[in-house]
Amino acid sequence: MNPVEIKNRKEFTITCPIPVRDYPHVLLAHGGGGKLMHQLIEKMFKAAFESSELHKGRDAAVLQLGQGKTAFTSDSYVVRPLFFPGGDIGTLAVNGTVNDLAMAGARPKYISVSFILEEGLAMEALWRVVRSIRRAALEAEVEIVTGDTKVVDRGKGDGMYINTAGIGEITHAQDIAPQNIQTGDAILLNGDLARHGMAVMAVREGLEFESAIESDCAPLADLVGALLSAGVEIHCLRDLTRGGLASALNEIASGAQREISIDEALIPVREDVASACELLGLDPLYVANEGRFIAIVPRRDQEKALTIMRKHPLGQGACLIGTVGNRGSALVTLKSRIGAGRILDMLSGEQLPRIC
């Protein structure tokens, strides 16, 4: 996509681009990763901020700084509860940002950690999260170089919110973005779906399973780096957080204006996770993951990529789940287990609030 033409930057409409009659107030779904969030981002934020980089729809911005290319991203984390099997808000805050950099093909180097703490938060809870952040940063090999501390009044803030921003170095010449996917490309997934979402929901809903479902929260940069340094051609990468696989595929299909089709029978979901989803009436294709991503590669690189992924601890369950179709429609279609095809839409409404 060419840089967006910016005319008369100083002048700007005063009318709210979200119809106030339809949405007079912000809803939880505006942050849920589905249709309403995308409408808010597209119509309000992208329209007002007019950056060609924002329009590329990558997980991280790719910037030319001096001679080199740098990836830059930021996310806030508001997960409830703060602690869950397999991680906590600190683990999430480091890995989430590390993974957004990895999805731009960057090697994560530096992160910031900004806390919004609630007055009355137990100091021991903060310390526990700080230790998780330390551990996750060491594991992902990123240095925490700057930060900020704010405290808000008791009753606000749910214990704590964390924002992390990250900077990564891009040392290869590939251009990884939704726009670059091609007809016939293979869609590869690095493992089973829906663990993070169900780990958090199980705690929140007080569900008891035989053994706890643990979040899949993990840093993906090393695995992506292995693909890149082996010379695999990568057209697009996307981690499957809020809104899950279905929303990620819809974002990519819409960014590329290409059809995407996937096959339900090829998508791994652990049995206990599938049961938990059924119990709560959730579709695992829409549930958030924190250590899962898709790599969209030319068909000729499919086997090479899968071999590399399966050798890595975070890609042992790697598999092909679908292919990229023709330009024109931006639909995502799912071939179900019984063979019927249906359109897999972007999440609408709010399925899992406060999951990350």
Added chain:
Amino acid sequence: MNPVEIKNRKEFTITCPIPVRDYPHVLLAHGGGGKLMHQLIEKMFKAAFESSELHKGRDAAVLQLGQGKTAFTSDSYVVRPLFFPGGDIGTLAVNGTVNDLAMAGARPKYISVSFILEEGLAMEALWRVVRSIRRAALEAEVEIVTGDTKVVDRGKGDGMYINTAGIGEITHAQDIAPQNIQTGDAILLNGDLARHGMAVMAVREGLEFESAIESDCAPLADLVGALLSAGVEIHCLRDLTRGGLASALNEIASGAQREISIDEALIPVREDVASACELLGLDPLYVANEGRFIAIVPRRDQEKALTIMRKHPLGQGACLIGTVGNRGSALVTLKSRIGAGRILDMLSGEQLPRIC
């Protein structure tokens, strides 16, 4: 300062470094810019995150990326109320981060904008803030290249919190940091104090003045750039936000282990602002500013720097307010209007919560 030696990085104490007997819970003052916040940052965050860059105590980290030097910073904004005379949370979020980059001597280039919105926030209020962000970014000449949107439940979040992270380019060879101040250096201030804090407090406390006190919120990078490109040698820069001038000077004195003395009679405070401070029992030296900074320069560059500052719209009231003393003690002393000297300590307790 040499990089901190990091031994046995994988092992780490499990004991909370803040004595839980004294502070079992987070207090508002832990985010107020004073003693408790510094204790939390020094003892908990810096100890756990072990970055030599964090230990330098700059407003922004200075990173070697490829061939060039890059500044990187992030802040969250939780000001209450969201709108105040002279600005709003959006103006603050852009200028605050732009100014942190400027204080590292960088030219701000890219920022991220991450929203934490409260369910039920009026869409029109969000749009008003988005337009402020747009305007402030255009004025400061930074591009918004990435962002994030989260929504938290009604009753949390006070309407909205914003985090911005920023990246700036450093194109000069100077090393600007507290450690570099020298005996005899001049401490220059770019204008009158305490407007931002009093603008916010006046709204919050429902105070009525003849004319509203407006926040001094403004982007300082252009003014700093003018000093640098004129070849002024700059030892340290610091914007005077939370905790005000007094806390900033204490941070610098402590970072440099040098005495700093300032003269109250030389520090400009507008009459209406001084009256408002008196009414609320606040000392303007501790009140937050959002468009004020100090530049610490060698005495020989003092007049040159003041001349450049006074030519700039944001430095018309620039003046000398004090000097750097000897190494050894890290005290900040104030010569009062009646000639008596006293120690100007770091803010203790919480004077102005939620000011930025």
